[in-house]
């Protein structure tokens with residue numbers, strides 16, 4: 181009885197071992213095919229097992245091989261690789277893709293281990309260009325990212341070239357910097373927008389619209405390159421417009437005040453008997469000018485027709501005073 185039990189257990193273990201082995205073997209051999217866009221770039225990220233010591237990344241068997249370097253972004257290099265040994269993470273960047281870059285690539289160790297990636301590069305009308313954009317310090321920048329139809333369901337990314345690397349601004353829609361926000365809701369249009377508020381000088385640089393995919397390796401497809409320039413806002417012209425507006429308001433008010441003063445004196449003269457009533461009107465005037473206008477009108481009804489034109493002009497500032505030009509003038 182014990183013997184049969186033990187036999188069964190051993191058989192099960194063997195079975196399990198083979199199953200796991202087969203799955204692993206299958207996983208390892210899983211063909212990875214990635215489609216990039218001409219003019220764009222691609223990043224392959226591969227996490228290798230501890231026991232593997234990857235030596236090189238090669239195109240078409242052993243034709244062209246590269247080794248890991250300290251930086252992923254080297255301005256003159258088309259093909260670069262970094263090896264983050266603390267997390268067993270290999271990153272490969274292939275830039276300025278052309279249809280001729282289509283082919284088979286492989287990571288290799290010094291024995292017979294290898295991991296293969298197939299790259300297909302296609303022309304896409306949406307993408308593959310480099311663009312320039314200007315933003316103002318403390319202003320807002322909106323980056324438009326078009327992508328190929330086939331990448332609609334991919335999660336979207338924005339990279340920035342920083343310190344010899346390409347750093348993702350978003351990790352699953354969360355931005356490490358809260359000034360960045362992403363909007364994916366543009367219906368059937370194949371683009372997304374990234375809004376950056378309170379732009380600073382440090383935001384100047386090279387950005388990449390991208391999408392992220394995952395198979396047995398992770399990869400990012402970079403579609404468009406955007407050089408963001410940051411300049412000082414044209415503050416002076418804005419300020420001078422404000423100054424002119426405020427000055428005009430002040431002059432108008434002053435003129436209106438003057439004509440009202442003259443007008444009131446005339447009214448007081450003609451209706452000298454009601455001088456006590458006038459006092460209270462003046463006090464109210466200091467609180468609310470529109471009340472004053474109506475009381476003036478009442479008191480001077482018998483005035484000649486020619487005065488009506490004065491009222492018409494004198495009433496213009498009332499409208500302005502409703503929108504409070506005094507506080508506006510005080511602010512500036």
Ligand SMILES: *[C@@H]1O[C@H](CO)[C@@H](O)[C@H](O)[C@H]1NC(C)=O
Nearest residue numbers: 255256257258259275276310
């Ligand atoms: C990539 O293309 C850009 C312009 O499209 C060019 O300025 C740059 O030098 C190219 N880089 C490489 C490594 O080919």
Ligand SMILES: *[C@@H]1O[C@H](CO)[C@@H](O)[C@H](O)[C@H]1NC(C)=O
Nearest residue numbers: 262263264265266267268269
């Ligand atoms: C390696 O990866 C870890 C975790 O992502 C990161 O903190 C570290 O900075 C990376 N090292 C290098 C040299 O990139």
Ligand SMILES: *[C@@H]1O[C@H](CO)[C@@H](O)[C@H](O)[C@H]1NC(C)=O
Nearest residue numbers: 218219276277278279280281
């Ligand atoms: C691709 O290769 C073909 C033949 O090898 C060549 O004629 C063509 O100019 C290449 N195209 C690019 C964009 O490098």
Ligand SMILES: *[C@@H]1O[C@H](CO)[C@@H](O)[C@H](O)[C@H]1NC(C)=O
Nearest residue numbers: 340341342343344345347382
């Ligand atoms: C770039 O690297 C330098 C020195 O390694 C560091 O002081 C700086 O903070 C880094 N900048 C960014 C944006 O990571």
Ligand SMILES: *[C@@H]1O[C@H](CO)[C@@H](O)[C@H](O)[C@H]1NC(C)=O
Nearest residue numbers: 318359377378379380381382
């Ligand atoms: C904008 O950024 C600057 C620093 O670059 C900071 O001092 C300021 O408080 C920020 N303004 C807002 C509205 O967040």
